[in-house]
Amino acid sequence: MITVRGLTKRFGDTTVLEDIDLDIRPGERLVVIGPSGTGKSTLLRCLNFLDRPDAGRITIGDLTVDAATARPAEILALRRRTAFVFQSYALFANRTALGNITEGLIHVQGRPKAEAVARARAILAEIGLAERADAYPAALSGGQQQRVGIGRAMALDAALMLFDEPTSALDPEWVGEVLDLLRRVARQERTMLIVTHEMQFAREIADRVIYMEGGRIVEAAPPEAFFSRPRDPRTRRFLTRVN
Ligand code: ADP
Ligand code: MG
Numbered sequence: 523m524i525t526v527r528g529l530t531k532r533f534g535d536t537t538v539l540e541d542i543d544l545d546i547r548p549g550e551r552l553v554v555i556g557p558s559g560t561g562k563s564t565l566l567r568c569l570n571f572l573d574r575p576d577a578g579r580i581t582i583g584d585l586t587v588d589a590a591t592a593r594p595a596e597i598l599a600l601r602r603r604t605a606f607v608f609q610s611y612a613l614f615a616n617r618t619a620l621g622n623i624t625e626g627l628i629h630v631q632g633r634p635k636a637e638a639v640a641r642a643r644a645i646l647a648e649i650g651l652a653e654r655a656d657a658y659p660a661a662l663s664g665g666q667q668q669r670v671g672i673g674r675a676m677a678l679d680a681a682l683m684l685f686d687e688p689t690s691a692l693d694p695e696w697v698g699e700v701l702d703l704l705r706r707v708a709r710q711e712r713t714m715l716i717v718t719h720e721m722q723f724a725r726e727i728a729d730r731v732i733y734m735e736g737g738r739i740v741e742a743a744p745p746e747a748f749f750s751r752p753r754d755p756r757t758r759r760f761l762t763r764v765n
Pocket of ligand 1: 557
């Protein structure tokens, strides 16, 4: 079980996340939606301390990290239990597709090189890029680059995968292939927290949809109920706008 309690983040005088509580079951797929500037990225970034929360605690399995007392070793341990897929891929430009996937396995997980390479090759096959193992990011299309970004996260086998608008930076022609890969990942019993504006995709893959506004969770429900019977007026207003 993954639990988040009282997660709070301020930038200067602005409270961007306000007292967020969240429970995530292993294997659960959560989709987070909401207007821009509402704290979705900050929530994901606070969950692995890319942004340090001002208050709150996060538990993943037997590890609890409290913002008030977190030591560097605990933050590192938390990061090792999460994998992050960025909107803008964030690949290493000077490493090949293969190198981008082995990087974390070798330098974060401390796996032997040969084992990391074998794992990365298996992942490249799974994401349909076996033939492009030696290509550098600049030689790959946007869709291929994001598939490498997702492959890199898959390779880590993290307890929690965090996806921050994984298709938003893509040219429209590449969105389909990346959503297809995400659907495939979603069938693998991985625990996923995905921020997206792709409502049809959310409907298909989510176990639960969360609506955020103003740094708070306004509503959370299984997709059927969420989309057909949203309870909160703010959720209804948002859904009317995006549909
Ligand atoms: P979303 O992902 O929902 O669009 P964000 O989490 O990126 O929203 O941002 C939430 C709010 O926090 C916004 O008002 C944004 O301007 C502010 N914010 C985000 N990151 C920073 C930062 N590093 N410094 C100051 N303000 C920030
Ligand atoms: Mg964002």
